[in-house]
Amino acid sequence: MSKSNFTRxxxxxxxxxxxxxxxxxxxxxxxxxxSGFTNAPQGDTVTLGFNVPQxxxxxxxxxxxxxxxxxxxxxxxxxGADNGMLETFSxxxxxxxxxxxxxxxxxxxxxxxxxxxxxASARSMIEKDGAVMITGGSSSGVAVAVxxxxxxxxxxxxxxxxxxxxxxxxxxxxxxxxxxxxxxxSGAALAPVLAANYGTDRKAYHLTADYNWGYTTEEAVKxxxxxxxxxxxxxxxxxxxxxxxxxxxxxxxxxGADVLVLNHYGGNMVNSLxxxxxxGLRDKMVNGKQFEIVVPLYSRLMAKGAGANVKGIFGSTNxxxxxxxxGSKAFVKSFGTKYGFPPSQAAHTCYVQTLLYADAVERGGSxxxxxxxxxxxxxxxxxxxxxxxxxxxxxxxxxKDVLVVxxxxxxxxxxDLLEIVEVTPxxxxxxxxxxxxxxxxxxxxxNPGA
Amino acid sequence: MDALLLxxxxxxxxxxxxxxxxxGLTLIFGTLGVVNFAHGALFMIGxxxxxxxxxxxxxxxxxxxxxxxxxxGNPMMRDVPYIYDIFGETMGASIIDWSVPLSILFAIxxxxxxxxxxxxxxxxxxxxxxxxxxxxxxxxxxxVLQEIIKYFYGANPIPTPAPAAFTGSFDxxxxxxxxxxxxxxxxxxxVYFAFSAVIIGAVFAFLQFTTFxxxxxxxxxxxxTVGLLGINIDKRFTIMFGIAAAVAGLAGVMYAPINSPNYHxxxxxxxxxxxxxVVGGMGSLSGAVLAGxxxxxLESFASMAIVLETLPGINQIIIYLVAIIILLTRPRGxxxxxxxxxx
Numbered sequence: 063m064s065k066s067n068f069t070r071x072x073x074x075x076x077x078x079x080x081x082x083x084x085x086x087x088x089x090x091x092x093x094x095x096x097s098g099f100t101n102a103p104q105g106d107t108v109t110l111g112f113n114v115p116q117x118x119x120x121x122x123x124x125x126x127x128x129x130x131x132x133x134x135x136x137x138x139x140x141x142g143a144d145n146g147m148l149e150t151f152s153x154x155x156x157x158x159x160x161x162x163x164x165x166x167x168x169x170x171x172x173x174x175x176x177x178x179x180x181x182a183s184a185r186s187m188i189e190k191d192g193a194v195m196i197t198g199g200s201s202s203g204v205a206v207a208v209x210x211x212x213x214x215x216x217x218x219x220x221x222x223x224x225x226x227x228x229x230x231x232x233x234x235x236x237x238x239x240x241x242x243x244x245x246x247x248s249g250a251a252l253a254p255v256l257a258a259n260y261g262t263d264r265k266a267y268h269l270t271a272d273y274n275w276g277y278t279t280e281e282a283v284k285x286x287x288x289x290x291x292x293x294x295x296x297x298x299x300x301x302x303x304x305x306x307x308x309x310x311x312x313x314x315x316x317x318g319a320d321v322l323v324l325n326h327y328g329g330n331m332v333n334s335l336x337x338x339x340x341x342g343l344r345d346k347m348v349n350g351k352q353f354e355i356v357v358p359l360y361s362r363l364m365a366k367g368a369g370a371n372v373k374g375i376f377g378s379t380n381x382x383x384x385x386x387x388x389g390s391k392a393f394v395k396s397f398g399t400k401y402g403f404p405p406s407q408a409a410h411t412c413y414v415q416t417l418l419y420a421d422a423v424e425r426g427g428s429x430x431x432x433x434x435x436x437x438x439x440x441x442x443x444x445x446x447x448x449x450x451x452x453x454x455x456x457x458x459x460x461x462k463d464v465l466v467v468x469x470x471x472x473x474x475x476x477x478d479l480l481e482i483v484e485v486t487p488x489x490x491x492x493x494x495x496x497x498x499x500x501x502x503x504x505x506x507x508x509n510p511g512a
Numbered sequence: 513m514d515a516l517l518l519x520x521x522x523x524x525x526x527x528x529x530x531x532x533x534x535x536g537l538t539l540i541f542g543t544l545g546v547v548n549f550a551h552g553a554l555f556m557i558g559x560x561x562x563x564x565x566x567x568x569x570x571x572x573x574x575x576x577x578x579x580x581x582x583x584x585g586n587p588m589m590r591d592v593p594y595i596y597d598i599f600g601e602t603m604g605a606s607i608i609d610w611s612v613p614l615s616i617l618f619a620i621x622x623x624x625x626x627x628x629x630x631x632x633x634x635x636x637x638x639x640x641x642x643x644x645x646x647x648x649x650x651x652x653x654x655x656v657l658q659e660i661i662k663y664f665y666g667a668n669p670i671p672t673p674a675p676a677a678f679t680g681s682f683d684x685x686x687x688x689x690x691x692x693x694x695x696x697x698x699x700x701x702x703v704y705f706a707f708s709a710v711i712i713g714a715v716f717a718f719l720q721f722t723t724f725x726x727x728x729x730x731x732x733x734x735x736x737t738v739g740l741l742g743i744n745i746d747k748r749f750t751i752m753f754g755i756a757a758a759v760a761g762l763a764g765v766m767y768a769p770i771n772s773p774n775y776h777x778x779x780x781x782x783x784x785x786x787x788x789x790v791v792g793g794m795g796s797l798s799g800a801v802l803a804g805x806x807x808x809x810l811e812s813f814a815s816m817a818i819v820l821e822t823l824p825g826i827n828q829i830i831i832y833l834v835a836i837i838i839l840l841t842r843p844r845g846x847x848x849x850x851x852x853x854x855x
Contacts (some may be wrong), residue, residue: 121667298817301828305771305780309522309815315693332669333771340698342681348693367772369671383583400583467782474588
């Protein structure tokens with residue numbers, strides 16, 4: 063039985079001070095345990111917060127993210143059937159004994175793919191559950207909102223699926239890190255493949271989802287395709303709530319365009335692509351060329367929703383389960399054995415982010431966010447898929463190879479919908495930290511919260 | 513000119529879905545006086561009838577593919593539908609291909625049954641309650657139905673293709689003497705338009721030319737008097753609820769190939785359909801159909817690039833703008849009866 067040093071007088075004094083702090087500071091800004099940072103783990107466990115869409119249109123993506131998180135926790139605690147990417151990760155700081163010897167526990171929240179709901183659930187995980195790190199999400203709006211909250215609270219945010227340039231551009235934060243690729247990288251990877259397949263003399267028509275991610279994706283794809291000779295004949299914003307895109311697609315052939323770029327994601331992409339194929343765009347010849355459709359950001363779950371319509375259509379993706387590097391193979395084997403199907407790119411990026419966080423804590427020797435930031439900045443690693451990867455210090459964006467994929471003509475199963483046509487080398491998708499598409503950001507300094 | 517023609521076609525098609533849902537809503541409001549916020553959910557359930565039949569026809573057993581391995585290195589298994597074992601591969605594939613039109617037969621009894629169950633089990637208890645209560649309970653029911661569908665079918669859209677014979681598009685431009693490729697329209701959307709015209713015609717004919725329909729119309733005009741004549745008008749109104757549910761369900765079945773069904777598709781249509789009903793005139797069947805097509809066409813025009821350049825964002829507000837103007841100038845709606853929504 064442990065001996066307590068508390069006296070009645072001491073307890074009363076401590077309570078009075080804590081009470082006063084409670085009246086003046088929000089809970090999340092207090093340094094619990096007097097360890098100098100928010101939610102310093104007490105005892106022999108540490109709590110991570112997995113904030114994913116569990117309802118709403120991205121719920122399936124969120125479910126796959128949660129599967130990956132649970133697998134990562136098993137691997138960190140050494141309780142899984144295997145060790146997954148711990149075996150292939152170039153850093154060997156993690157030993158399957160939790161993080162810094164503390165067993166990893168987790169709480170989950172539902173972002174509903176709404177910024178307000180995501181912030182509320184993140185706040186609850188920080189204040190009520192004592193989460194020391196928040197990760198997850200499936201939308202750039204959510205990522206930017208939760209990243210700002212984590213910065214304010216002194217918590218590390220390991221972004222899940224967020225593709226907008228702004229997450230590590232104008233909205234970057236010192237406490238936030240993104241493993242996933244971004245719109246600029248999609249454009250830079252796609253443009254040469256499109257030129258090689260469709261030629262440099264093309265007229266493109268963009269349909270763009272009317273929100274932050276849509277704008278940055280349109281800008282990135284437009285500038286990179288124009289740089290190789292394409293002309294942009296029109297860009298039209300479509301409401302996020304649109305379900306039938308026929309009135310936007312019908313005029314495309316009259317515009318003289320011979321390529322349609324769908325800057326849409328999720329249900330928007332499924333419906334706009336389905337409508338475009340229904341209108342026979344892919345069967346038409348315009349300007350003496352076969353009409354083509356491009357989807358800048360692909361996910362396997364979206365491809366499943368669009369069905370046979372994705373066949374032959376180019377797009378980009380962060381990762382795909384058919385990659386043959388040792389890290390990807392280990393993850394696919396581990397995930398596939400546990401769940402019976404291959405992981406999505408959302409699952410991959412979330413799994414990797416969890417391991418990267420845990421590794422940074424181990425290497426820095428502390429859960430203090432400033433120690434984690436220090437350990438992750440300019441960290442180079444390998445063995446997690448996509449080849450050698452750098453977490454760039456200036457913007458906390460991962461730089462790695464980007465995949466260009468194409469809808470498979472003859473899929474062998476419902477998971478085998480995309481084929482990799484090119485692994486674009488990291489040099490081709492790297493940009494300067496002050497690139498105009500990422501300008502205006504000030505990440506500030508790390509905030510430990512106390 | 514060709515651009516306008518194309519958007520009129522588009523609008524007619526969009527209007528078909530609005531009109532079918534609004535028709536059912538109006539039937540229920542006109543007969544039972546209930547504002548049914550669960551009507552969009554009935555449209556969604558109809559689409560999932562198509563998904564369900566498609567899945568039933570695709571029920572499969574696994575057969576090993578010699579010499580191939582799956583993503584984990586195990587022997588590759590191929591799914592072979594049971595229907596191939598029964599009818600042979602060619603015939604079986606054709607039946608699967610036609611699963612959406614076949615779902616109509618499957619959906620009618622299901623939708624009528626759901627309609628009866630909804631009306632008898634829940635909605636009849638709210639006839640004498642204020643509209644606000646009816647809206648709350650039917651909206652709650654819509655959310656429950658939506659969550660049930662999500663539980664069983666997941667949150668992702670489920671592709672449900674039209675028969676191969678109706679894929680591709682028809683070139684109206686070439687037919688009308690314009691440049692080829694300028695006015696093209698998908699075959700299935702033309703089928704949808706024709707189908708909705710038949711359903712709308714059938715509902716009108718049923719109400720106009722059958723004794724049952726005449727009694728219902730009389731009941732809509734004066735429920736008490738019809739009741740005093742010894743006619744069980746409540747029973748007839750329950751049947752009309754079933755018919756309205758079937759109309760929404762069939763609209764959903766045939767809509768499945770246009771946009772992959774998902775659990776919130778009903779909500780996407782519901783608000784617009786209510787605007788259609790209000791613009792057409794609460795309780796007016798012909799008003800609902802007219803407003804459905806009118807607003808569909810207006811929405812299509814508002815989405816044209818040339819219009820958006822002049823009036824950015826007009827595509828998102830046009831329908832509500834029209835609704836405001838109509839409600840301010842003619843509260844009863846385009847074809848509404850005097851006394852409903854105005855003094």
